């Protein structure tokens with residue numbers, strides 16, 4: 001049995017699975033159920049100044065895969081709609097009953113020194129383990145100078161982080177909004193402000209779809225809608241890239257990361273950790289399936305680590321970072337070509353039509369006497385793009401086989417064909 | 425117009441329906457959406473090649489997947505205007521679904537093409553007939569026989585701008601869809617709803633109770649019309665050649681099914697109570713056996729002179745018989761019927777058979793089964809109408825046609841069961857009718873030039 005226990009910027013938890021600041025962590029009732037189910041920690045639903053936020057009715061919308069499972073989730077909720085005092089009282093009580101779990105409190109107040117000073121002092125009194133600064137809420141709050149508006153201006157990120165570090169002894173995690181062009185600028189700002197860690201991503205500005213009868217985006221509030229924040233499995237690739245950008249950036253490569261975005265199972269979590277995350281946070285998967293998913297997450301991660309001989313999370317944390325590089329450092333002399341396992345091929349023709357219409361005409365169709373077709377790779381034409389492998393519905397039917405080119409490693413900066421060879 | 429199935433049923437139609445619920449019920453929208461997502465949208469798809477009527481299956485399934493049921497139904501109707509009944513009666517296990525690539529991978533289960541076709545054709549809602557008519561050509565064509573072949577031919581001709589008169593011997597059109605297909609395959613008066621739907625294109629006039637050889641004659645029609653299509657199916661049945669075969673308790677299965685399909689109440693039929701024997705090995709034999717079971721006959725024994733492997737009924741159909749608790753007795757040949765003093769049928773005697781050097785041979789062994797009725801399902805044959813001298817040439821029992829379904833007579837085309845071509849299936853009849861229509865169109869239009 002691998003050891004899943006986590007020490008993230010001094011915050012200890014029995015496993016790396018935390019619930020992200022969102023409805024699952026909105027109040028004591030939910031959080032206690034989560035801890036009973038086995039979650040290692042929670043980031044409490046974002047607190048703000050009183051009076052508390054007010055939410056509309058009809059708040060979520062989603063997109064689905066062809067099996068009807070939620071693949072992307074969108075919400076137009078604000079931060080907590082309960083008073084600060086009740087939240088603080090519950091946080092204190094929950095931390096007392098669950099001392100071994102991580103309890104971090106998410107905060108969002110106006111971009112003024114006094115406001116942050118006051119609230120971090122209040123939170124400290126509860127015995128919570130840390131602070132998460134929410135600069136990422138994409139809707140509602142920016143209009144009041146909070147959330148994404150702050151997160152989009154690196155100077156504000158740095159300033160607010162500095163205030164929090166100045167007025168509180170608690171570890172400060174800065175939650176980054178993905179609604180920017182280059183995530184490294186906000187991460188560097190948090191780092192300069194003294195952040196202990198960053199967490200990412202928060203939700204992405206989104207419209208999940210339009211109701212074509214009502215001509216309104218979803219979710220619909222009395223005939224109107226507004227953009228929301230996108231999360232769930234669909235955002236995982238975007239989150240992974242942003243995590244890797246921060247993990248690879250010379251300025252922030254030592255900055256601890258709490259990975260968030262579309263994590264639904266142990267494998268997703270392992271991927272974030274392999275890109276450097278020290279713990280992970282989950283929201284949508286818990287909302288769609290309930291807290292019980294953490295059991296399979298822990299079991300799966302454990303079994304996989306055992307199979308690989310990893311004893312603790314740090315054994316594989318960040319191992320994929322050095323292998324994630326800039327395009328220009330990829331080996332121009334590496335070559336793969338597609339190979340079809342004729343015993344597995346069911347003759348659907350998808351590889352063929354994709355390659356023929358949109359790629360390199362590298363698959364040959366030969367009609368057979370029985371009316372079926374046979375498909376063969378024309379090796380000389382195949383550029384090794386993976387398209388056929390992606391489109392083939394049969395597992396392991398098309399494999400990409402490495403071809404010996406008898407040439408040494410050579411990247412684009414060394415390549416004669418590069419017109420900017422000397423400057424790149 | 426709404427969807428085909430939206431037409432309500434009259435209460436009297438429902439009396440027998442309780443016993444004959446749909447054997448393969450429709451998918452719900454949710455099921456259809458999942459099933460549609462299983463289709464790989466194959467390129468040059470094998471299922472299309474296996475559909476006798478050339479329906480673009482991946483395209484219509486993709487339309488279902490994209491929630492465009494009207495688009496899906498139009499794709500189906502553009503090749504097969506009887507797509508609704510074909511979805512219910514086609515032996516998909518030997519046609520499209522047998523060819524589906526998903527049989528060959530780990531799941532080993534084809535996409536349920538038939539049920540998806542039914543979903544599209546049942547649920548699509550059209551405000552007008554989905555297939556439009558070309559500008560009128562002024563050409564007139566006579567179609568003899570209002571079965572699947574005739575209706576398909578008439579519809580295609582109408583869509584190409586011709587005027588069509590359909591002459592049907594029975595009081596209703598539909599052919600075996602109305603009078604022959606098992607009652608649990610075409611429920612809720614679907615055959616007539618479909619006929620109305622097909623006629624909805626316009627340009628087709630249906631004349632019922634008009635039989636070739638009695639009310640109409642080929643020579644007259646050939647004179648009055650620019651072209652003639654013949655789709656009269658197979659009206660005869662093979663005989664066993666046993667003494668007493670003309671006894672009222674010895675039925676032709678197709679006649680009994682015809683009565684059943686038209687009956688409103690069980691009392692309208694003479695249903696054997698305890699024992700019935702079915703002779704035959706095709707789908708008709710299976711159909712009659714299962715329908716008798718549903719009507720309440722306690723023991724139904726299907727007897728075939730060869731083994732199950734040689735039965736022409738598909739594996740799927742044989743399974744349906746087993747599900748209905750029909751007893752299947754193989755390697756047994758009918759030998760004699762026995763009647764008591766009141767001339768009531770009491771039993772039937774069989775000789776056991778075996779293969780000797782590949783030839784079916786009698787053994788010494790015989791056995792006798794008690795029965796109140798015997799149902800013969802040993803095949804249908806072409807009956808050329810009497811008083812109809814100038815008919816096209818018949819070869820090996822059926823009308824001979826060329827690749828464009830032209831008969832031995834100029835301007836007389838033939839399609840469906842009564843031709844020498846293809847298997848006797850609804851979908852095959854539809855295709856032949858369609859192809860003949862296209863050939864007629866080409867011929868008439870080239871005459872114009």
Ligand SMILES: Cc1cc2nc3c(=O)[nH]c(=O)nc-3n(C[C@H](O)[C@H](O)[C@H](O)COP(=O)(O)OP(=O)(O)OC[C@H]3O[C@@H](n4cnc5c(N)ncnc54)[C@H](O)[C@@H]3O)c2cc1C
Nearest residue numbers: 569571572573593599600635636657840841848849850853
């Ligand atoms: C019991 C039974 C069950 C079957 N089950 C299936 C099944 O499950 N699936 C399947 O695919 N196929 C099935 N078939 C076969 C299918 O029904 C036929 O292949 C199909 O109906 C052939 O169509 P058709 O238009 O050629 O002939 P028919 O359907 O026989 O239509 C011929 C039409 O011509 C009319 N007609 C005949 N003589 C004259 C005349 N002299 N003048 C004017 N009109 C005339 C008839 O009244 C009829 O309306 C079954 C057949 C039988 C007998």
Ligand SMILES: Cc1cc2nc3c(=O)[nH]c(=O)nc-3n(C[C@H](O)[C@H](O)[C@H](O)COP(=O)(O)O)c2cc1C
Nearest residue numbers: 020021022046075134202231232261262282283284
């Ligand atoms: C309904 C809803 C409300 C949320 N509210 C907050 C919030 O108050 N504060 C915050 O920092 N993030 C909030 N989030 C963002 C989540 O914490 C998380 O960053 C995001 O959902 C991505 O993770 P996921 O893909 O696992 O859902 C919210 C998300 C959802 C779905």
Ligand code: SF4
Nearest residue numbers: 023057058059060287
């Ligand atoms: S989950 Fe359903 S029942 Fe519960 S609050 Fe939301 S809308 Fe109401």
Ligand code: SF4
Nearest residue numbers: 345346348349351392
């Ligand atoms: S996509 Fe795969 S299964 Fe389909 S034809 Fe190509 S190799 Fe065969």
Ligand code: SF4
Nearest residue numbers: 463464466471524525
């Ligand atoms: S063969 Fe099967 S998977 Fe392929 S297009 Fe036809 S129904 Fe779809």
